[in-house]
Amino acid sequence: AIQMTQSPSSLSASVGDRVTITCRASQGIGNDLGWYQQKTGKAPKLLIYAASSLQSGVPSRFSGSGSGTDFTLTISSLQPEDFATYYCLQDYNYPFTFGQGTKLEIK
Amino acid sequence: EVQLVESGGGLVQPGGSLRLSCEASGFSFSKYWMSWVRQAPGKGREWVANIKEDGGEKFYVDSVKGRFTISRDNAKMSVYLQMNSLRAEDTAVYYCARETKDSSLPDVWGQGTTVTVSS
Numbered sequence: 001a002i003q004m005t006q007s008p009s010s011l012s013a014s015v016g017d018r019v020t021i022t023c024r025a026s027q028g029i030g031n032d033l034g035w036y037q038q039k040t041g042k043a044p045k046l047l048i049y050a051a052s053s054l055q056s057g058v059p060s061r062f063s064g065s066g067s068g069t070d071f072t073l074t075i076s077s078l079q080p081e082d083f084a085t086y087y088c089l090q091d092y093n094y095p096f097t098f099g100q101g102t103k104l105e106i107k
Numbered sequence: 108e109v110q111l112v113e114s115g116g117g118l119v120q121p122g123g124s125l126r127l128s129c130e131a132s133g134f135s136f137s138k139y140w141m142s143w144v145r146q147a148p149g150k151g152r153e154w155v156a157n158i159k160e161d162g163g164e165k166f167y168v169d170s171v172k173g174r175f176t177i178s179r180d181n182a183k184m185s186v187y188l189q190m191n192s193l194r195a196e197d198t199a200v201y202y203c204a205r206e207t208k209d210s211s212l213p214d215v216w217g218q219g220t221t222v223t224v225s226s
Contacts, residue, residue, distance in 0.1 A: 087152070091211035096211065098153070
């Protein structure tokens with residue numbers, strides 16, 4: 001199975017900061033990667049699919065990039081509602097695999 | 108409103124069986140692949156299985172192959188996960204999810220049902 005290594009595992013930042021989270025795949029996955037946001041007690045929200053496509057309704061401050069093995073999720077200017085846990089998911093081949101998650105906390 | 112509601116979780120002894128159900132509403136269920144994903148206590152999410160729109164293709168994570176079976180009934184707008192030979196490591200919250208049309212990524216999730224395997 002493809003391993004997805006996500007970093008950092010936790011991150012402290014302030015409102016207005018630019019934040020980057022990375023996922024590295026153990027083998028090439030093209031651009032078959034998504035990014036999710038999850039808040040406590042809520043269902044995950046798909047932010048980015050196909051590595052860089054913004055899901056409908058997601059604010060443009062979220063962006064994704066990368067292909068092959070290295071991917072990034074960037075939040076250009078953190079808003080209070082962005083403090084949550086983020087994780088990646090590869091859908092290149094079965095079994096689909098998740099990154100371990102990044103908890104984004106208020107500094 | 109697009110919604111997925113899971114049911115069927117509970118406490119079961121090792122070696123036992125459970126059948127999880129997920130009822131969909133608010134979208135054309137028969138036009139979407141559906142998935143099950145789980146999260147064990149203190150661990151990350153693990154993709155478990157998915158099934159094609161017509162039920163003709165199914166895929167599983169290796170750890171459940173031969174023990175779990177995913178199925179669906181489009182007339183009832185429901186997807187199921189039959190879990191046999193349960194192990195302690197199957198203890199988790201199980202989520203039903205709809206996959207997007209543009210990728211295989213889940214875009215709609217249920218709130219989950221808890222499965223505890225313990226004697």
